[in-house]
Amino acid sequence: MQLVSRNRCFEGDQAVYTHGSDVCGVDMTFGIYLPPQARNGSVPVLWYLSGLTCTHENAMTKGGFQEHAAKHGVALVFPDTSPRGEAVADDEAYDLGVGAGFYLNATQDPWKPHFQMYDYVVNELRALIQGAFPVTENHGITGHSMGGHGALTIALRNPTLFKSLSAFSPIVNPSQSDWGRKQFSAYLGDDEATWAQHDASILLGELGWHGDILIDQGADDQFMDLLRPQAFAEAATLRRQSAVLRMQGGYDHSYFFVSSFAGDHVKWHADRLRTGLH
Numbered sequence: 290m291q292l293v294s295r296n297r298c299f300e301g302d303q304a305v306y307t308h309g310s311d312v313c314g315v316d317m318t319f320g321i322y323l324p325p326q327a328r329n330g331s332v333p334v335l336w337y338l339s340g341l342t343c344t345h346e347n348a349m350t351k352g353g354f355q356e357h358a359a360k361h362g363v364a365l366v367f368p369d370t371s372p373r374g375e376a377v378a379d380d381e382a383y384d385l386g387v388g389a390g391f392y393l394n395a396t397q398d399p400w401k402p403h404f405q406m407y408d409y410v411v412n413e414l415r416a417l418i419q420g421a422f423p424v425t426e427n428h429g430i431t432g433h434s435m436g437g438h439g440a441l442t443i444a445l446r447n448p449t450l451f452k453s454l455s456a457f458s459p460i461v462n463p464s465q466s467d468w469g470r471k472q473f474s475a476y477l478g479d480d481e482a483t484w485a486q487h488d489a490s491i492l493l494g495e496l497g498w499h500g501d502i503l504i505d506q507g508a509d510d511q512f513m514d515l516l517r518p519q520a521f522a523e524a525a526t527l528r529r530q531s532a533v534l535r536m537q538g539g540y541d542h543s544y545f546f547v548s549s550f551a552g553d554h555v556k557w558h559a560d561r562l563r564t565g566l567h
């Protein structure tokens with residue numbers, strides 16, 4: 290693991306590292322924020338998964354999470370959204386290939402050799418973070434848009450690894466959306482039965498979640514039709530799942546929206562990760 294940069298931020302440290310990923314078969318980059326409390330002991334971790342076109346950097350520089358993480362004594366991890374490099378397959382569209390890994394393990398060529406973002410986040414990077422930094426085993430997860438899809442699907446499938454869950458304007462029903470169908474067909478193939486484990490609304494109906502879930506959604510989101518929050522609301526209702534879906538009037542899909550509610554989400558996770566309540 291190699292340190293790329295480190296900057297003091299709200300009395301903690303925002304660092305960026307690269308490391309060789311066995312799972313993705315290329316070097317991967319991630320950001321990690323350690324709050325000041327981490328100098329005196331281990332702290333809980335909040336994972337933030339980013340959306341289409343993002344790197345590890347977008348949320349790290351525009352999300353405004355660090356001030357809240359410092360206040361609540363929570364570390365932040367910002368993974369990349371896909372493998373990158375000359376060896377990695379890509380598509381000219383912004384929503385397939387590089388920057389659009391969808392947090393799944395591709396089973397189809399040409400994506401399969403490197404697009405293994407589910408295993409990368411759940412297994413490889415989580416183990417690396419756990420072993421290399423002063424963090425407890427209390428991990429929460431959130432994300433934005435494609436990253437919200439990643440946060441929801443990863444947590445629902447791994448309830449013992451992730452103790453708290455939230456999302457910002459997540460893609461919640463990708464198997465019925467143009468932000469999902471094209472990508473699942475490319476990465477997973479045309480057998481739609483294999484898509485269900487990557488659809489948060491289907492997973493919620495099947496598995497439920499052991500705690501409560503916070504979702505913030507901009508009411509003026511230009512991508513609302515692709516996100517399909519109504520599908521998750523319906524699944525939560527049918528499942529009688531404890532969840533808070535807040536339609537935030539006047540907000541769009543941008544990081545102006547994410548940063549406006551970053552503090553609420555960090556507190557949501559800190560309250561659950563510190564007390565063990567969820």
Ligand SMILES: N[C@@H](CCC(=O)N[C@@H](CSC=O)C(=O)NCC(=O)O)C(=O)O
Binds near residue numbers: 433436
């Ligand atoms: N280029 C596309 C949409 C790109 C976009 O809005 N990306 C979002 C995430 S969308 C879902 O995953 C984002 O976070 N962009 C990075 C940023 O810093 O804002 C288009 O313009 O239609």
